[in-house]
Amino acid sequence: MNENLFASFITPMMFGLPLVTLIVLFPSLLFPTSNRLVNNRLISLQQWMLQLVSKQMMSIHNTKGQTWALMLMSLILFIGSTNLLGLLPHSFTPTTQLSMNLGMAIPLWAGAVITGFRNKTTASLAHFLPQGTPTPLIPMLVIIETISLFIQPVALAVRLTANITAGHLLIHLIGGATLALMSINTTTALITFIILILLTVLEFAVAMIQAYVFTLLVSLYLHDNT
């Protein structure tokens, strides 16, 4: 039982070769591209959705920040599609791996912070001290703000990992409990099954929300630095 609980988080291998590269690249096949001016319904729907999200997310940025539009839209699409595909039974979800999420969070955060230090050095340094701080508190607050800056990419990665992993574990546990209860008490198994359905609906929402939250936070870090 204990071994099976975490088996779905082990990176899959086939004949000794890691499949994780294929799994990470797979969601890109689900978003078709077209070189036509007037597209079919699927691509039009995809473009409409992308335009809606990019307008909402990039409206707060200036010209410099809007150069990151492609990066942020790719990020939200990748995380959203990966999370949703992970809800399929017996599939592997790359975003349950902390290494992967750190690999996304750290370069994006560092890019935003370095952009801020290069273009607005005074404002970036001044950011470490909130306006109106009483004089005796200044050194302590500078240290606290520095620590909170360096915590940002770690929090970003751990938030995504923990949310997706916890959801998958819960589904696994409640699914196992439903199966076990079927032979013991059918009514209780039915209630557990209803809970499983509701949890799955919640996980669909969490998958999309976590993608949005990750991208939004990167966008906010960028906004602070441009």
Added chain:
Amino acid sequence: MDLDHASPLCGAGMESDCLLVRAHREAFALIEIMAGPEADAQFHFTGIKKYFNSYTLTGRMNCVLATYGSIALIVLYFKLRSKKTPAVKAT
């Protein structure tokens, strides 16, 4: 942006009293006070407070750099002191 008519949550004829609109207005006002170098002109400090204060951009930057410099000096002091202190001799 017309904040009085911005929020869909405000009922007809109640925009001016809507709590959400008021919160938005205050948040934007605060952002305007906190924004950049043009806001620094409203502060008139003299002496050392002109360079080290927690209101102007330059003042805040100098406080931050002074804090980092102090920490670096303290670390350097303890590192050099531990090198100078001789090892305890056996008696």
